[in-house]
Amino acid sequence: MESDYRETFNKTVALLLILFLGTTMGSCQNSETKEKNLSETKNGMKKYEWRPTESAPKQYPVEIHQGIITCQDGSMVEIPSGGRTVHNGWGETGSTYVVGEDLKSLPKKLMLSWLSFTEDTFYKGDFELPTDKIKTLFDSGYVNHLGKQETYSNVVVGMAPGGNVSVWLFGADKSVEVGHYLAHSTEISMEEFNPSGIQDRKKYIAATIDYLPEDIKHQLKKEGVNKEIWNTYRKRFSWKFKYQFKNKSTPAEIRTKFYNGTHFYFKTTNTEINDYSQLPLPKQIGYKWYDSEENKFGADIDIDEKEIFLALKSIFKNSDDKTIDLIIEVDAYNSTVALSLQSENETIKLNKANINVYQTSD
The missing domain is CATH 2.60.40 (Immunoglobulin-like)
Structure with missing residues (x-):
């Protein structure tokens, strides 16, 4: 009886081992196959x-x-x-x-x-x-x-x-x-x-x-x-975001939808947006920041189309060779946000933007 039990047990272990090895090898082969498919097709073209x-x-x-x-x-x-x-x-x-x-x-x-x-x-x-x-x-x-x-x-x-x-x-x-x-x-x-x-x-x-x-x-x-x-929506300008606070706060994330249909959602430290870039104008902005006690706040901003295009027309009326800061300024109580466009010699406030400020969490 005991020998029969041991024989059955050993056969079961052996079968489970075979199934395990088969599954593992199959997974490896599937992974290798997918990786191969990711790198090239039958014509040597990447997929x-x-x-x-x-x-x-x-x-x-x-x-x-x-x-x-x-x-x-x-x-x-x-x-x-x-x-x-x-x-x-x-x-x-x-x-x-x-x-x-x-x-x-x-x-x-x-x-x-x-x-x-x-x-x-x-x-x-x-x-x-x-x-x-x-x-x-x-x-x-x-x-x-x-x-x-x-x-x-x-x-x-x-x-x-x-x-x-x-x-x-x-x-x-x-x-x-x-x-x-x-x-x-x-x-x-x-x-x-x-x-x-x-x-x-x-x-x-x-x-x-x-x-x-x-x-x-x-x-x-x-x-x-x-x-x-x-084509007006697709026109690009050399600009970047500039974050200002009337308290000791730190910018965290920026989400932007542009008039040309593109978007991004980045940390504010992302190297793609740290310097002036040729970008279309922003249509909507989602901005988040931390105050000095690590409380997190956010603002949803809908920009008035006519206002921002008129502001750009004023800034570039004498020259197209300019860089612009789009300034997002938070007040001392994290309750209001102000927007403005600033060139080397002109600052235009965007007073018609619809801005909703709120407290949030990660």
Whole structure:
């Protein structure tokens, strides 16, 4: 009886050991395989983990007819479409298809057609993407607000009035524009565009416009469609943040959304933003700091578009060769924040910014 027990025990241990070794070797092989896939494809091209997604300004909805990214190895990736109205915000991520391989070679070409509802216009374009630039950005990545290295996860394709197209690499804490293009107007029949739905184009467009929030409909009625602003949003200036306190506080983090659709979320000590850089103008800022007792505070700042562009026009009226400090000043009680733009010989306060100050924690 005892010998039978020992024999059974030994066989069980042996079986468990075999299963353990098999699992361990399989894990190592899977890890090695993934690492190999990450470094090269069958054509000797490096692969990256990214997904395509779509974007459009909130006040200018679009619907994609067809969107295809052709990759460096010849494979094709579809940009999500499927009859969805897109107006998620310029440069923001939209929907993604969780199909196909996670690891893909670099995007090389973009084929895109869509309906711009506010213009009642179809657009179409085929564009070469800057593969070398995209590769450099994927490889270098960035340091996030936690001080950790990471890279980009999405290729965002944005469509705006006038046929404007922007392409961004998007990560959780940073995005960067890699290309801007101009599509041409075209004609697509409703039978082709919406084969199983409404065939009356005017009715289809009116139904979508009617669904927009009232404030956006009011803005469209009052101001119309702005086809020219997109290059203005992309204009860059040499500037940096400057943090000032009327107490003994320390800056901690800065989160910024720019008018050109890009963003970053960094520690204020991040070397990317410690010196003057060619950047577009900020649209929204999230700022956090510590007081002398390590209490943490934050401020959400929505900048008034007309005010900041007028301020820049005043500062650069005589010369484009200037650097600017965007000053964020905290009062002695950590209760109010003031904004101003400062050049070598001029300071302009931004009094119309909407600022909400609060106490927070890590």
